Amino acid sequence: MQITFLGTSSGVPTKSRNVSSVAIKLPQRSEVWLFDCGEGTQHQIMRSDIKSSQITKIFITHLHGDHIFGLAGLLASCGMAGATQRMDIYAPSGLGEYLDASLRYSETKLAYPVKVHRAKTGVVFSDADFTVTCAPLKHRVTAYGYRLTEHDRTGRFDVEKAKSLGIPEGKVYGLLKQGKTVTLEDGRTFNGADFVGAPQKGRAIAYCTDTIYCDNAVELAQKANVLIHEATFAHQDADMAFARLHSTTTMAAQVALGAQVQQLVMTHFSPRYLNLDELLAEARAIFPNTILAHDFLTIDVPYSTN
Numbered sequence: 106m107q108i109t110f111l112g113t114s115s116g117v118p119t120k121s122r123n124v125s126s127v128a129i130k131l132p133q134r135s136e137v138w139l140f141d142c143g144e145g146t147q148h149q150i151m152r153s154d155i156k157s158s159q160i161t162k163i164f165i166t167h168l169h170g171d172h173i174f175g176l177a178g179l180l181a182s183c184g185m186a187g188a189t190q191r192m193d194i195y196a197p198s199g200l201g202e203y204l205d206a207s208l209r210y211s212e213t214k215l216a217y218p219v220k221v222h223r224a225k226t227g228v229v230f231s232d233a234d235f236t237v238t239c240a241p242l243k244h245r246v247t248a249y250g251y252r253l254t255e256h257d258r259t260g261r262f263d264v265e266k267a268k269s270l271g272i273p274e275g276k277v278y279g280l281l282k283q284g285k286t287v288t289l290e291d292g293r294t295f296n297g298a299d300f301v302g303a304p305q306k307g308r309a310i311a312y313c314t315d316t317i318y319c320d321n322a323v324e325l326a327q328k329a330n331v332l333i334h335e336a337t338f339a340h341q342d343a344d345m346a347f348a349r350l351h352s353t354t355t356m357a358a359q360v361a362l363g364a365q366v367q368q369l370v371m372t373h374f375s376p377r378y379l380n381l382d383e384l385l386a387e388a389r390a391i392f393p394n395t396i397l398a399h400d401f402l403t404i405d406v407p408y409s410t411n
Contacts, residue, residue, distance in 0.1 A: 158188035165196035167248035242316030260302030335373035
């Protein structure tokens with residue numbers, strides 16, 4: 106899995122930062138899932154290596170403009186490109202009405218189906234490879250954080266070992282990969298467990314914005330490989346953070362520490378701060394493995410170290 110930040114400013118765009126959107130590449134299925142879609146997201150996509158034709162799902166945290174104003178434009182462009190087969194959108198109540206009005210009044214007709222799913226606490230999507238869950242955060246409007254979890258994978262099958270023992274390829278390999286015991290025509294018996302390595306634990310990404318520090322964010326991020334958390338304000342401006350229900354750098358770090366995540370990536374910075382090095386230092390004092398997101402930052406999600 107690979108994360109690309111398409112917008113890292115809060116409220117309004119700046120010369121160097123667009124408003125909120127994060128793209129997650131799922132190479133094993135040639136798909137991209139978006140988390141939030143602020144104004145100008147489609148322009149950011151064109152400036153990145155993300156392919157809009159691969160976007161199949163969009164997860165919206167809440168209905169503030171800096172998280173949804175780019176949605177109608179992106180959907181229209183995907184339709185004009187002609188490659189999109191279907192789009193599933195997960196969001197709090199009200200997103201469907203907003204989107205319907207945007208498309209209707211602009212007389213935009215999409216050539217592919219769009220399904221808006223109402224986000225509710227718990228599992229919002231699951232298939233053979235991934236599960237996405239959400240939980241309410243603490244903001245001025247209904248807002249959800251999301252957790253994308255990759256399912257565990259079976260261990261690697263040792264093909265060379267099987268070949269060295271003269272085990273014929275084909276159906277027998279498939280049975281051994283499943284851990285089954287196989288008896289060959291020559292009478293030899295092999296246990297699949299002797300040819301398959303330890304299972305590979307799936308990775309997890311938590312995405313929490315907009316919110317002030319809350320227990321649900323900690324629970325959602327438990328032992329995630331990467332936590333993406335808003336850090337709108339510096340610690341010295343905590344009064345503003347409480348008044349506007351946004352997080353400070355230290356709140357984001359406390360969530361990461363409490364959840365025992367592997368890495369914290371802070372985003373959603375207020376334009377009032379010109380030097381973000383101080384914000385990074387504040388967070389690292391609590392949670393050392395913290396980095397600052399910037400537009401077009403791309404990171405590979407690491408596997409667990411334990």
